[in-house]
Amino acid sequence: MLKTDVVVIGAGAVGCAVARELSKYEVDVIVVEKNEDVGGDASKSNSAIIHTGYDAAPDTLESQLVVAANPMYDELCADLDIPFKRIGAILPAITDEQFEQLPAIKEKAFRNRVYDVEYKSGAELLEMEPELNPAVKGGLWIPRESIIDPFILVQAYAENAYANGVRFLLNSKVEGITTENGKIKTVKTSTEEIETTYVINCAGLYCDEVAEMVGKAEYKVVARKGQFFILDKNTSCQVEHIVLPIPTKITKGKLMCPTIHGNMLVGPTAEDQDSKLDKSTSAEGLASITTDVRNLIPNVNVRDTITQYSGLRPNRNPEGLNFDIWDDLEGYVNLSGVRSTGLTLSLSMGTFVVQQLLARGADWKRKENFIKKRKGIVKFSECTREEQDELVKQNPLYGNVICRCETITEAEILDAIHRPLGARSVDAVKRRVRAGMGRCQGGFCGPKVIEILARELGCSPADINKNNDGSNMVTGFTR
Amino acid sequence: MYNVNCDVAIIGGGPAGLAAAIAAKKEGAEKVLVLERDNAPGGILQQCIHPGFGLTRFKAELTGPEYYGRFVDEAKEVGVEYMLDTMVLEVCNETNEVVCTSSRYGLTCVKAKSIVLAMGCRERTRAGIMVPGTRPAGVYTAGAAQRLVNRQNIMVGKKVVILGSGDIGMIMARRMTLEGAQVVMVVELMDYLAGLTRNRVQCLDDFGIPLKLAHTITRIEGNERVTGVWVAPVDDKKQPIADKAEFVECDTVLFSVGLLPENELTRKAGIAIDPVTNGPAVNQYMQTSAPSVFACGNVVHVNDLVDNVSEESERAGKYAARYAMGKLDGEKKIVKCVTGRNVRYLCPQTIEANEVDGKVTLYFRVLQPEENVRLVARCGDTQLAKCKEFRVNPGEMCHLTVATKDIDGDVTVDVVKED
Numbered sequence: 096m097l098k099t100d101v102v103v104i105g106a107g108a109v110g111c112a113v114a115r116e117l118s119k120y121e122v123d124v125i126v127v128e129k130n131e132d133v134g135g136d137a138s139k140s141n142s143a144i145i146h147t148g149y150d151a152a153p154d155t156l157e158s159q160l161v162v163a164a165n166p167m168y169d170e171l172c173a174d175l176d177i178p179f180k181r182i183g184a185i186l187p188a189i190t191d192e193q194f195e196q197l198p199a200i201k202e203k204a205f206r207n208r209v210y211d212v213e214y215k216s217g218a219e220l221l222e223m224e225p226e227l228n229p230a231v232k233g234g235l236w237i238p239r240e241s242i243i244d245p246f247i248l249v250q251a252y253a254e255n256a257y258a259n260g261v262r263f264l265l266n267s268k269v270e271g272i273t274t275e276n277g278k279i280k281t282v283k284t285s286t287e288e289i290e291t292t293y294v295i296n297c298a299g300l301y302c303d304e305v306a307e308m309v310g311k312a313e314y315k316v317v318a319r320k321g322q323f324f325i326l327d328k329n330t331s332c333q334v335e336h337i338v339l340p341i342p343t344k345i346t347k348g349k350l351m352c353p354t355i356h357g358n359m360l361v362g363p364t365a366e367d368q369d370s371k372l373d374k375s376t377s378a379e380g381l382a383s384i385t386t387d388v389r390n391l392i393p394n395v396n397v398r399d400t401i402t403q404y405s406g407l408r409p410n411r412n413p414e415g416l417n418f419d420i421w422d423d424l425e426g427y428v429n430l431s432g433v434r435s436t437g438l439t440l441s442l443s444m445g446t447f448v449v450q451q452l453l454a455r456g457a458d459w460k461r462k463e464n465f466i467k468k469r470k471g472i473v474k475f476s477e478c479t480r481e482e483q484d485e486l487v488k489q490n491p492l493y494g495n496v497i498c499r500c501e502t503i504t505e506a507e508i509l510d511a512i513h514r515p516l517g518a519r520s521v522d523a524v525k526r527r528v529r530a531g532m533g534r535c536q537g538g539f540c541g542p543k544v545i546e547i548l549a550r551e552l553g554c555s556p557a558d559i560n561k562n563n564d565g566s567n568m569v570t571g572f573t574r
Numbered sequence: 575m576y577n578v579n580c581d582v583a584i585i586g587g588g589p590a591g592l593a594a595a596i597a598a599k600k601e602g603a604e605k606v607l608v609l610e611r612d613n614a615p616g617g618i619l620q621q622c623i624h625p626g627f628g629l630t631r632f633k634a635e636l637t638g639p640e641y642y643g644r645f646v647d648e649a650k651e652v653g654v655e656y657m658l659d660t661m662v663l664e665v666c667n668e669t670n671e672v673v674c675t676s677s678r679y680g681l682t683c684v685k686a687k688s689i690v691l692a693m694g695c696r697e698r699t700r701a702g703i704m705v706p707g708t709r710p711a712g713v714y715t716a717g718a719a720q721r722l723v724n725r726q727n728i729m730v731g732k733k734v735v736i737l738g739s740g741d742i743g744m745i746m747a748r749r750m751t752l753e754g755a756q757v758v759m760v761v762e763l764m765d766y767l768a769g770l771t772r773n774r775v776q777c778l779d780d781f782g783i784p785l786k787l788a789h790t791i792t793r794i795e796g797n798e799r800v801t802g803v804w805v806a807p808v809d810d811k812k813q814p815i816a817d818k819a820e821f822v823e824c825d826t827v828l829f830s831v832g833l834l835p836e837n838e839l840t841r842k843a844g845i846a847i848d849p850v851t852n853g854p855a856v857n858q859y860m861q862t863s864a865p866s867v868f869a870c871g872n873v874v875h876v877n878d879l880v881d882n883v884s885e886e887s888e889r890a891g892k893y894a895a896r897y898a899m900g901k902l903d904g905e906k907k908i909v910k911c912v913t914g915r916n917v918r919y920l921c922p923q924t925i926e927a928n929e930v931d932g933k934v935t936l937y938f939r940v941l942q943p944e945e946n947v948r949l950v951a952r953c954g955d956t957q958l959a960k961c962k963e964f965r966v967n968p969g970e971m972c973h974l975t976v977a978t979k980d981i982d983g984d985v986t987v988d989v990v991k992e993d
Contacts (some may be wrong), residue, residue: 329841372797376706402701404709480673484575484681494677496611496661500838521711536699538715542722556728561711565798568711570825573727573753 099123099262101293102282104269104305107135108245108441109433110297111252116445118259120459125291126253126261127284129268129301131563132523133253133516134246137299138438139526140374140406142323142363143354144337145179145241146439149204149212150347157416158207161436164443165239171442175251176471177244178355184240184337185215185224187231189390193341194232200341201235212237226332226392240337244355245438246526247471250516252441255469257515259462264289266564269298272308272427279309279426293457295428295448300371300409302431309427311419318371318407319434321363322380327534328357330399338391347435349387351395356501356529361388361395367410376403401534408434416440418451428452472510472528476502497547498540500533508544512551519552521545522562545569576682580607580655581898582891583672583686585662585839588617589880590871590887591692592645592654597891598690599652603898606654606891607684609674611661615649616642617694618717619880621724624745626772630881641880657682665689665843667864687898690890691840691854691862691869695876697742698832700794705737707794710801716742716830720749729753731826735803736760737791740969741769741878743830748777750828758824759784761791761805763812766943768830768969770878791827792819800825833876843867848923851875855923858934859902860890868894875921875937878971882937886921909981914988916940916947918968927981935975940989943967948990951976953983962992 103114106128117124130136145168148161172179188194197214204212215223217231257263267284272294274280282289298305306312333353340348346365354360364380385397411417411432419429428448433440453459475483475493486493492506511518511527518524521531521544530544531537537544545568549556560566581603584591587610598606608615619627622638629635632644660676672684697715712731714722720742722728734750736743739762747757760778765788767774778785786805792814793804806819835853846863848855853874854862860870870890871883896902907927911920920938936951945965951958951974958976966972966989974987 329838373708374797375708375793375795378704378706378792381704381706400701400704401699403704403706480575480681483675487675487677487680491677494675494680495659496675499611499661502661502663535696536701538697538699538718541714541718542726542728545722545728546726556726561798563798566711567799569722569728569730570732571729573723573729 097125097287097289099125099289099291101125101295102127102289102291103295103297104282105135105297105299106130106133106253106263106265107138107297107299108249108252108438109299109430109444110135111249111256112441112445113295113297113448114261115252115256115259116449118256118261119465120449120461122459124256124261125264125289126256127264127267127269127282129266131266131520131560132518132526133263133265134249134526135299137406137409138249139246140404141245141321141435141438142350142352142360143243143245143438144352145243146436147209147237147239148207148436149209149237150200150342151207151436153203153206155415156418157436157440160416160440160443160447162207162209164440165241167442168241168243172243174467175255175469177247177251179241179243180355181239181241182336182353184237184339185220185227185234186237186339186341187220187227187234187391188341189228189230189232191232196341197233197235209237211239224334224336224338226334226394227338228391228393242337242352242355248438250527251469251471253516254514255466258466258469263516269305269308272305274309274424277423277425279424293426293428293452295430297430299433300407302409302429306429306431309424311421311424311427311429314431315412316371316431317367317410317412319410320366320368320405320407322376322384322403322405323360323362324381324384324397324400325354325402326359326361326397327399327401330359330396332392332394332396333359334392340387340391349384351388351392358401361397363406371407374405374407376405402536410434418448420451420455472507472514475504475507497543498530498533500535500539501529503528503530503540505547508547509551512548520560520562521548521568524548576679578607578682578684580605580684581687582606582690582894583684584608584690584692585665585672586610586617586692586694586873587612587615587656588692588694588871589619589642589645589883590694590873591617591690592642592649593884593887594690594692594870594891594894595654596645596648596652597888598895599654601892601895603895608654608656609660609662609672609684610656610658613659615646615656621721623724624749627880630879631884662839665839665867667843667845667867670866687866688894689867690894691867691873692871692887693836693839693873695833695835695872697829698834700829703831705791705794708796710794710796710799712796712800712826713794714826714828716740716746716828719828720746723749723753729755731755733758733824734826734828735791735805735822735824736828736830738762738830738832739768739774739785740830740832741773743828744769744773744777746828746830747783748781751781751783757783758822759786759805761786761789763790763808764788766967770969790814792816794827800827803827833872835873835876837873840869840873848919850919851921856921857908857924857926858889858922859893859926860886860922861893866897875919878969882971910984911936912984912986913938914986916942916944916989917987920987925978925981925985927978932978933975934978935973936985936987937971937973938987939968939971940966941968944989944991946992948992949974950988950990952986952988953981956980958985
């Protein structure tokens with residue numbers, strides 16, 4: 096039996112941000128995660144945008160946290176070495192009907208205290224974004240909408256938490272929570288049982304199932320699927336800003352934006368479904384993205400796609416972001432309804448949750464020696480020729496390019512494997528260094544990455560997974 | 575940064591690069607340097623352990639390694655030099671510099687008098703053709719699987735469905751069968767074979783592997799590893815007929831759905847690309863829009879026979895050497911090669927009509943399969959060359975040879991239906 100003060104369930108963006116915030120205090124924390132890697136489910140398949148909250152429902156917890164989080168990212172990303180860019184978003188009105196909605200959208204933004212939203216004329220918008228539908232009548236400019244590497248964000252939270260003493264139990268699914276006299280007692284996982292004072296449920300898609308374990312399931316999670324296209328860096332039609340549609344009552348709609356690494360991202364759909372596992376793409380879903388985004392960017396060329404994926408947003412029924420604690424269940428914190436704004440609000444949710452617990456009597460002292468900085472994996476492809484030369488001289492493995500599309504070297508892959516909470520699977524390597532994320536989608540580097548992982552982990556290639564158990568890349572050796 | 579000088583720098587040590595290097599050396603270039611990212615020359619032929627190479631060139635049926643082995647031996651004899659384990663990062667055609675990196679030398683600048691692009695091609699992926707479904711383990715391009723099986727001795731799966739009847743797909747169907755896997759079927763979108771007929775006979779028919787023409791995979795299933803695929807027939811517009819889809823159980827899907835010339839370096843260097851071949855447009859010297867840069871092999875257009883690659887690469891090497899020695903200029907009369915009836919593309923894209931060697935071979939692919947046809951090259955109404963074919967199809971490259979002295983304007987190639 097392990098002993099700790101706080102168990103955080105789920106190593107997605109919110110769970111890792113909460114754990115990192117807790118690691119600023121003299122308190123013992125264990126994060127339990129069912130997957131083989133940190134990064135969560137929803138946190139690794141989304142549009143990778145740090146929102147401003149301009150369109151949130153005013154006066155809600157979600158609005159508060161999203162609006163508060165956005166300005167916090169400059170410092171966080173500098174401290175933790177996370178790729179982040181404030182590129183701004185454009186909300187163009189193409190039809191008269193949409194144009195008439197602009198004042199109300201701006202009014203709402205102001206009610207959310209996003210005061211830097213500005214009206215721009217059609218001509219101004221076309222100058223900023225030449226690929227925009229020339230029929231644009233005008234629109235809003237939301238300067239602080241930003242793009243981030245969502246994988247690195249969560250890894251950075253987790254690595255920094257780890258550096259400050261947080262333990263992570265991966266491949267460990269929570270199977271039960273025991274209570275005693277109205278207090279949390281233990282968390283049973285598929286690998287370990289943990290005695291703890293607090294449990295913070297950051298289980299995202301599965302937060303209703305965890306809540307049920309303590310009899311607090313007052314809601315259901317409805318998975319809302321979002322399908323996306325990623326386009327080649329060379330695609331003919333590119334945008335420089337996030338281009339958002341005017342939202343309808345049903346959905347925020349489908350957008351186009353650059354990713355932090357220079358691809359184009361197009362999507363998502365919004366399809367409610369019962370399954371929390373079904374992350375498949377569909378021909379109809381993908382076709383609907385093309386049709387809708389063409390209204391904004393007529394020349395978008397989805398034929399240049401290098402991959403398609405889908406993510407599941409953990410929507411809540413009844414709707415809304417909720418932070419819940421109960422008087423009759425001491426030590427239990429439930430977060431639910433962490434949906435499409437979840438990546439953004441992870442950062443403020445971390446500070447919010449800890450503050451709430453401090454205010455309710457947790458007597459945690461701030462650490463004197465909190466390690467504030469994290470150094471990411473050096474990106475050979477982004478170095479100058481002189482820096483590259485220096486890197487190879489220091490470590491010849493920087494001279495061995497493994498992924499040709501993204502120019503990722505063996506040294507970077509080894510760093511991804513051997514750093515704290517390092518990669519154990521092909522996807523985990525990919526999310527850390529982008530090997531296999533280019534136009535050949537691992538056709539060239541995939542076989543090499545399997546070999547490197549097996550060598551470094553001291554196992555057979557047959558034991559190397561794509562991600563979770565059962566996703567073996569290969570089946571064994573030849574005759 | 576480490577600096578190297580040479581006469582001809584060749585990017586890629588596969589069959590194209592090797593043939594170009596040998597030819598350049600034979601033509602008189604003093605220092606010919608091959609830059610190769612792998613730890614040995616040979617390129618993709620290293621994993622092509624099956625026979626079938628060299629029938630035209632050597633009148634012998636060689637394996638991939640045997641075929642390139644002959645070139646490696648000759649390259650050694652004539653004194654071709656290599657930098658192995660070296661990845662080229664950038665080509666600058668204005669300064670004729672190639673920037674590359676290797677563990678051994680670090681960042682290296684190769685200063686050449688002429689450059690030959692011989693980077694080959696890569697495979698179109700599952701995502702490239704947008705096959706929906708989940709993203710489990712067990713989905714490979716046929717070439718990646720071939721590398722794992724033939725070079726790393728690793729088996730990728732036990733029960734396999736292959737999409738695409740390209741040559742690599744059919745060859746992998748046989749290879750996986752020989753290694754004990756069950757190949758359930760090969761599925762092809764078109765109603766004709768994508769690869770060579772001989773591969774269908776030797777790789778599918780001989781092993782009783784079913785070929786489903788005019789079918790496609792509409793969906794991949796499985797969360798961790800592939801559990802199966804949905805296979806549906808397609809209508810005249812190549813759209814799947816959803817209600818006729820059938821579930822086929824398998825743990826592996828291989829994609830053999832086309833090859834794409836790998837021209838990232840070419841594009842970055844600002845060299846003109848033919849939108850149909852996706853390779854640099856060249857003249858009969860295999861010279862690109864940048865006069866000091868030549869190109870050959872699958873980086874120019876995807877070939878089905880390595881014998882053809884060797885031939886055109888020798889030309890690239892020869893003229894790159896001449897260029898390096900200042901012997902490739904003079905008055906130029908450039909004409910275009912124009913695709914006529916049922917011709918998808920032509921290579922070369924331009925001809926220098928007053929060239930010294932007298933003959934130009936035009937390589938081309940048809941758009942549609944056709945029977946009883948005449949291949950015709952003409953200048954206006956003047957016929958330059960013709961040839962009868964019983965059957966042509968897009969998977970097998972055609973060619974015609976014309977004499978340059980006869981050319982007085984743009985050259986058009988037609989595939990004409992015989993009565």
